[in-house]
Amino acid sequence: MLPATSSTASLGSQPPASRLRHWSAWLLCVSFFFMVPMEFSMLEWEKTGEGLWRIQSAEEPGPWVGLQFLLWMLVTFVASLLFIITGSLQGFFYEKCAFRERVEGLELVYYFAWVQFFTWMTLFPYFFISGVWEWLDSIVAFLPHVIMLGVSLVLYRGSWSVLGFNRLGAGRWFFIIGVVVCLYLLVFYFLDSIVTEPVARSFNLELQSWREDDISAGIHQAIKSGWGWFLLQLFIIGVVGPIAEEVVFRGLLMQGLLRRMGVVFSVVLSSLIFALFHVDVAFFAPLFVMGLVMGGLYVWFRTLWAPILFHIVNNSVSVWMEVFRG
Structure with missing residues (x-):
C-alpha cells in the first residue's frame, strides 16, 4: 500500500505541503488541457466565394485572446513554481511511490502536470525567437x-x-x-x-x-x-x-x-x-x-x-x- 500521498488518500488527511503540491499539480493539469480551447479561440472562420467555411489560424489574435493567453501564462508560472518548490521540499516523494501498478486518477494529474511544466519551460523562451x-x-x-x-x-x-x-x-x-x-x-x-x-x-x-x-x-x-x-x-x-x-x-x-x-x-x-x-x-x-x-x-x-x-x-x-x- 502506498503512503499517505497515494492517489487513494483524501486531500484533507494530508499535510499542508502535500495538499499544496496536489493543488499545484491540478492547476498545471488544467493548464495543459486549457491549451485546447485556447487554440480553438485563435481560429478564424472565413466564408469563401463558394459559400464554404474556411478555417485557419489567426495571424493577429484579438485582445480577448491576448488577455486569455497572459492569464494562462501567469497561472502556469505560479503553479510551476509551487509544484517544483513543494516537490523539492518533499524529495518528490509522490513520484517515487506511485506510477508502478496501474493508472490512477492522481497519477494522471501528476503526469500532465509534469508535461505542462516541461512544455512551458522549453517553449516560453521560444516565444521570443519564433520566426528567426x-x-x-x-x-x-x-x-x-x-x-x-x-x-x-x-x-x-x-x-x-x-x-x-x-x-x-x-x-x-x-x-x-x-x-x-x-x-x-x-x-x-x-x-x-x-x-x-x-x-x-x-x-x-x-x-x-x-x-x-x-x-x-x-x-x-x-x-x-x-x-x-x-x-x-x-x-x-x-x-x-x-x-x-x-x-x-x-x-x-x-x-x-x-x-x-x-x-x-x-x-x-x-x-x-x-x-x-x-x-x-x-x-x-x-x-x-x-x-x-x-x-x-x-x-x-x-x-x-x-x-x-x-x-x-x-x-x-x-x-x-x-x-x-x-
Missing part, C-alpha cells in the same frame, strides 16, 4: 510530443507494461501486423468518401486544414535544408509523434477510463479528446474515427503496440506522399 529560424519552427512544433513521451517513460520507469508496452511473441506480432495493414488500407481508401467528405458537405466546411498545411510546409522546408533534416522530421512525425500520442490517449487516458466507465465509453471519450487535441475542425470527423480504430486495436489486442503500429504507418505514409506530391 524556419527549421527551428518546424522542430519546435513537435517538441511537446517528445516531452509527453519522455515524461511517461521516466515516471513509469521499470514498469512500462502499465502503459501497455507488453512483450509479444513472433506469432502475435505477425497477426497484429496483418490486422493493422488491412485496417489501414480500409481507412486509406474509404475514410474520405464515407466520413471526411460527407461531414464536410453537411457543415459547409472547406476541406483545407491549416494544421496539415503547416506540417506540409515543415516537411518541404526540411527537404530544402537537407536530407538529414528531412529524416529527422520523418522520425518525429512518423515515429515519436505516434508513440507519444498513443501513450497519452490509449495508454493513459483510455486505460484510466476503462477501469471506471467500460469499454465503449472509454474508447469513444478518448477518441473525442484525441480529435479535439488536434484542433482541426475540417478534419475532426476522420480524426475521431481514427481514434476509434486505434482504441479498438488497443482493446482487441490488449497491447499499446497495435495502435502505435497503425499510427506509425498512417503518419509515415502521409509524410512520403507529401514528398512525392512535391
Whole structure:
C-alpha cells in the first residue's frame, strides 16, 4: 500500500505541503488541457466565394485572446513554481511511490502536470525567437510530443507494461501486423468518401486544414535544408509523434477510463479528446474515427503496440506522399 500521498488518500488527511503540491499539480493539469480551447479561440472562420467555411489560424489574435493567453501564462508560472518548490521540499516523494501498478486518477494529474511544466519551460523562451529560424519552427512544433513521451517513460520507469508496452511473441506480432495493414488500407481508401467528405458537405466546411498545411510546409522546408533534416522530421512525425500520442490517449487516458466507465465509453471519450487535441475542425470527423480504430486495436489486442503500429504507418505514409506530391 502506498503512503499517505497515494492517489487513494483524501486531500484533507494530508499535510499542508502535500495538499499544496496536489493543488499545484491540478492547476498545471488544467493548464495543459486549457491549451485546447485556447487554440480553438485563435481560429478564424472565413466564408469563401463558394459559400464554404474556411478555417485557419489567426495571424493577429484579438485582445480577448491576448488577455486569455497572459492569464494562462501567469497561472502556469505560479503553479510551476509551487509544484517544483513543494516537490523539492518533499524529495518528490509522490513520484517515487506511485506510477508502478496501474493508472490512477492522481497519477494522471501528476503526469500532465509534469508535461505542462516541461512544455512551458522549453517553449516560453521560444516565444521570443519564433520566426528567426524556419527549421527551428518546424522542430519546435513537435517538441511537446517528445516531452509527453519522455515524461511517461521516466515516471513509469521499470514498469512500462502499465502503459501497455507488453512483450509479444513472433506469432502475435505477425497477426497484429496483418490486422493493422488491412485496417489501414480500409481507412486509406474509404475514410474520405464515407466520413471526411460527407461531414464536410453537411457543415459547409472547406476541406483545407491549416494544421496539415503547416506540417506540409515543415516537411518541404526540411527537404530544402537537407536530407538529414528531412529524416529527422520523418522520425518525429512518423515515429515519436505516434508513440507519444498513443501513450497519452490509449495508454493513459483510455486505460484510466476503462477501469471506471467500460469499454465503449472509454474508447469513444478518448477518441473525442484525441480529435479535439488536434484542433482541426475540417478534419475532426476522420480524426475521431481514427481514434476509434486505434482504441479498438488497443482493446482487441490488449497491447499499446497495435495502435502505435497503425499510427506509425498512417503518419509515415502521409509524410512520403507529401514528398512525392512535391
